[in-house]
Amino acid sequence: MADFRFSCPQCGQEIECDELWSGHQIQCPTCQGEITVPPKPDAPPHASFASAAPRESRLSIGQSRAQRSSAPPPPPPQEVLLQRQLKQAKTGRQGSGAMKWVGVGAVVIALGVGGYFGYGYYNEWQAKRAEAAKQASAPPPATNAAPAAPAPPKELPVLPAVWTLEVEKASIPDGKANGMFAGTNFVPEIARLAKVSTAYALQFAQGPAASPDQELLIYLYPDAGEGVTGRTWTVSKEMKGKGVPQVMKLWKTDPRYRAQQKTYSTGYAMKLELGQITNGVVPGKIFLALPDTEQSVIAGEFKAATTLADANGATAANPVVAPGPANPRAAPGNPAFQRRYGGKR
Numbered sequence: 001m002a003d004f005r006f007s008c009p010q011c012g013q014e015i016e017c018d019e020l021w022s023g024h025q026i027q028c029p030t031c032q033g034e035i036t037v038p039p040k041p042d043a044p045p046h047a048s049f050a051s052a053a054p055r056e057s058r059l060s061i062g063q064s065r066a067q068r069s070s071a072p073p074p075p076p077p078q079e080v081l082l083q084r085q086l087k088q089a090k091t092g093r094q095g096s097g098a099m100k101w102v103g104v105g106a107v108v109i110a111l112g113v114g115g116y117f118g119y120g121y122y123n124e125w126q127a128k129r130a131e132a133a134k135q136a137s138a139p140p141p142a143t144n145a146a147p148a149a150p151a152p153p154k155e156l157p158v159l160p161a162v163w164t165l166e167v168e169k170a171s172i173p174d175g176k177a178n179g180m181f182a183g184t185n186f187v188p189e190i191a192r193l194a195k196v197s198t199a200y201a202l203q204f205a206q207g208p209a210a211s212p213d214q215e216l217l218i219y220l221y222p223d224a225g226e227g228v229t230g231r232t233w234t235v236s237k238e239m240k241g242k243g244v245p246q247v248m249k250l251w252k253t254d255p256r257y258r259a260q261q262k263t264y265s266t267g268y269a270m271k272l273e274l275g276q277i278t279n280g281v282v283p284g285k286i287f288l289a290l291p292d293t294e295q296s297v298i299a300g301e302f303k304a305a306t307t308l309a310d311a312n313g314a315t316a317a318n319p320v321v322a323p324g325p326a327n328p329r330a331a332p333g334n335p336a337f338q339r340r341y342g343g344k345r
Contacts, residue, residue, distance in 0.1 A: 004040040008033065158187065161299035163289045167236045167269040170287040170299075177204065177286060177300035181214045182251040186296075188216075191304040193228075193274075193282050200228045202272075202284075204298060213255065216288070216298065217248040218272070229282055229308070233272040237291065240266035249290060267291040277310040 005016045011031040021037040028035055159175030178187045188204040190212070195201075200220040207213030220228050221243055235244060247268055250259040268290050275283040281303050290296040 006038050008035055010035065156301060159300065161287070161297045163295040163297040165237045165267075165269045165289055165291060167234060167271065170269055170271055170289065172271060172285045172287045172299055172301075175300050177298055177302040179296070179298035179300075180294065181206075181216070181296050181298070182249070182292075183294040184214070186214055186298060188298075188302070191302045193304040193306040193308065195308065202274075202304065204302070207252075211259070212250070213252050213259075215250040215259070217250070218270075218288070219246045219248070221245065227308075229274050230276050231274055233270060235268065235270040235272075237267050237269055245270070245272075247288065247290065249292070249296065262292070264290060277306060277308055279310075280306060282306050282308075 003016055003018055005014055007014050008028045008031065010033040011028060013028060013030040015028070017026075017037060019040040022039045023037065025034055025036050027033070156174075156176040158178050159173035161173065161179040162171060163180070164170055176187070177191070178185070180186060186204075186206055188206055190203065190205040190209060192203045192205075193200060194203070196219070198221070200222070202218040202220065203215065205212035205215040220233070222228055222231075233245060244265065247264040247270070248261060249264070250261040252259045268288065270289075271285075271287040273285040283301070283303050285301050287299040288297065
C-alpha cells in the first residue's frame with residue numbers, strides 16, 4: 001500500500017500515513033484532536049483493516065523516508081483508543097477519590113458544628129421542660145391560707161441626747177429614748193402612761209419595776225374633759241404656774257437604800273409628743289433636760305404601755321403593761337407620798 005498525505009481538519013497540520021489507516025480514528029500528533037483518516041485520493045475503496053494483509057502501517061508528520069523506515073511502527077488504532085480510555089479512567093478515579101475525601105471532611109465538620117450548638121439548645125430545652133413539669137406538679141396556692149405573720153418591728157438605734165436648756169435648740173433624735181441621769185447612762189426599760197387622780201403620769205424607769213434604780217415621772221395636767229393623747233407640749237425654762245407639767249427625778253445612789261427624789265416645776269426644757277392609743281400602746285417622742293448639776297437629759301422615741309381607752313373609747317383586752325404597781329407613783333400632793341419621800345409640790 002502507498003502512503004498519502006492529508007491535513008488535520010482542526011489545526012491544519014499535514015499528516016502522512018499509510019492508506020491502511022483510511023476510515024479509522026486517530027489522534028492528531030499536534031492538537032491531540034480525534035480525527036478520521038480520509039480515504040486515499042483517486043484510490044478504490046480499500047479493504048477493512050482486519051482483512052488486509054498484515055504489513056507495517058506508517059503515520060508521520062513531515063518525516064523523511066529514512067526516518068520513517070527507522071522509526072518504530074505506531075500502535076494499532078484499537079490499542080491507541082484503549083490506552084486513552086485507560087488513562088481517562090485512571091485520572092477520573094484519582095479525581096473522584098480526592099473529591100470523596102473532601103466530601104467526608106465537610107460532613108465531619110458540619111456534624112461537629114451542629115453538635116456544639118445543638119448540645120446547648122438541648123440543655124436549655126431540658127431545663128424548660130423540667131421547670132414546666134415542676135410547676136405542673138406543684139399544688140395550687142391555698143385560697144384560704146392564713147395571712148403571713150407581720151414582721152417584728154425594727155429595733156431603733158440608741159442615739160445620744162444633747163443636753164440644753166434652750167428649748168429652741170432642743171433636738172429629738174430618730175432613735176430609742178435614752179440619755180444621762182444623775183451622772184450615769186439612762187436607757188429606760190419601762191415606759192408607761194397612767195391616770196393618777198386628775199393628772200396623767202408618764203413614767204420612764206430603769207431597773208426593777210417594783211423599785212427602779214432610776215426613774216423620771218412627768219405629770220401632765222390637761223383641762224377638764226381633755227385627754228393627753230394626740231397632743232404636744234413645749235416647755236421653756238421660763239414657764240411656770242398652772243398647767244405646766246411637773247417633773248420628778250428619783251434615783252438610787254446605792255441599791256440597798258431608798259431612792260432620792262427631786263421635783264421640778266420650772267427651769268427645765270421639754271418637748272413632748274403623744275400619739276393615739278392602739279392596742280394598749282401610745283407612741284411618743286420626748287426631749288427633757290433638767291437644770292441639775294449632772295445635766296440630766298432624755299431624748300428619743302418611745303412606746304408607752306397604758307390601760308387608757310383608745311381613740312374610739314375602747315380599752316385593750318390584753319394591754320401591754322410593764323410590770324409594776326398599778327400607779328407609777330402617788331401624785332406629789334398625796335399625803336402618803338409626802339410622808340414617805342418628804343417632797344413638796
